[in-house]
Amino acid sequence: MHQSPASQSLFHERGSKRRYRSVFISDAHLGTRGCRAEFLADFLRGVECEHLYLVGDIVDGWRLKKTWYWDAHHDEVLRLIMKLARSGTAVTYIPGNHDEIFRSWLGLEVAGVKLALQAVHTAADGRSFLVMHGDEFDSVVRYYRFLALLGDSAYTMALGLNRWFNGLRRKLGYPYWSLSQWLKRQVKEAVKAIDRFETALAAEARRHGHHGVICGHIHHAEMRDIGGIAYMNDGDWVESCTALVEHADGRFELLDWAAELRMSHSLPPLPAPEPRLSLPA
Template identity: 60%
Template structure:
């Protein structure tokens, strides 16, 4: 019996996987990649968490499987572009180099099926905290991982009660005034950079919040993360973009495999 991929698209964008950390949802990402069929895959930064790996080695088999699966896609002819972020910034030293069919680029210009052009960049270079107060960024990263650890125990108890996953940090991002203001400033800065570059929009990651919204004539797209939300941005063969929420999409897939290009069943 032939197996049809659950997510069939022209282009896929994923970021903020944070391989090398306990918060990485590698098993869910593997599930997504196995059900993904695309011509081009963009890895939009923070794929490997070099910050965390400096303080201790954590690399279970599932993390290695993610790397191998991505390399396998490249060997099968998928164009894979790796745009590093702040947590894997050392890889920026290798821009222009190919690793097993994966090309490393500081940023990229993606031309969609409808001819529109989009800047693809992680986004940390437009984050004032990362650029101007690196110590504060490290402190924030430590606090975020502590929050994730707390959230893991909380959700373990929720599963025992038959309840769905709930993200404490996502809740706080939406409720805390300063966090909301930071996200808004970041999104505006990204849209401004796209406008300066003369493109139709920007596709980024960094802030772990999947979003598609318009800033006047500029479209802002953020593919989220694979630590909490497990989201990706995909481009259909018509040049339109959607957010795939894999935590929700996999429920539909378990019941009946679906193709993204034939409907919005897998899109948030």
């Protein structure tokens, strides 16, 4: 079938797709202007997998309640997920705090996508991993919802600055680079909070007898050993544009999609100029 240039990806230009046993993505925050939906769509076009885990905050219900934003790239991301489900990929959606509205659908299967609060993933080498969004272990979200919403507003402002900054970089011929992520890593308290979060998630996996935990929520892609427990965070598609993948032998790897596009001197198409005013079917 003929494809327009806007629908082609880096992989299609190479004439092949990457095949993984499992793919984990989270924190796309579809419905926000900060979402790098064009990067995520480009990634999804070029992969095939047996298992796809959507590890929360795929759609940002908090933001959509305040301001409606939805463009063609957001549509394309959902279409590609549905296409994977129809092609035989086992798709599991674990809602996060920003798409918590879907937690009322837990246990259902919608268009081939199973909804669950948590999942247990058995890797090819037999290891078991607890898969969860992770907001349950964020004390701000869990106990102080007002502060979480206030922080969300400040974060949205930072992402707006990031969008303006990268728009200028693109006009000057420079690749994407996350200013908002760099700013977050300069705040010592944020670094400490990330460490506490990672330690708590690893302890939860140990408590349930698993070899590791796979999560999202804090927009910080990471793979590290914490007291013999494998902690893996697949990152996000707002700042880092990262995904966690499992190879056929059970080996896990973090993919930095923005970096791969920079190295290949390829960029996905720019976002559509005007948002669409209707949800995709």
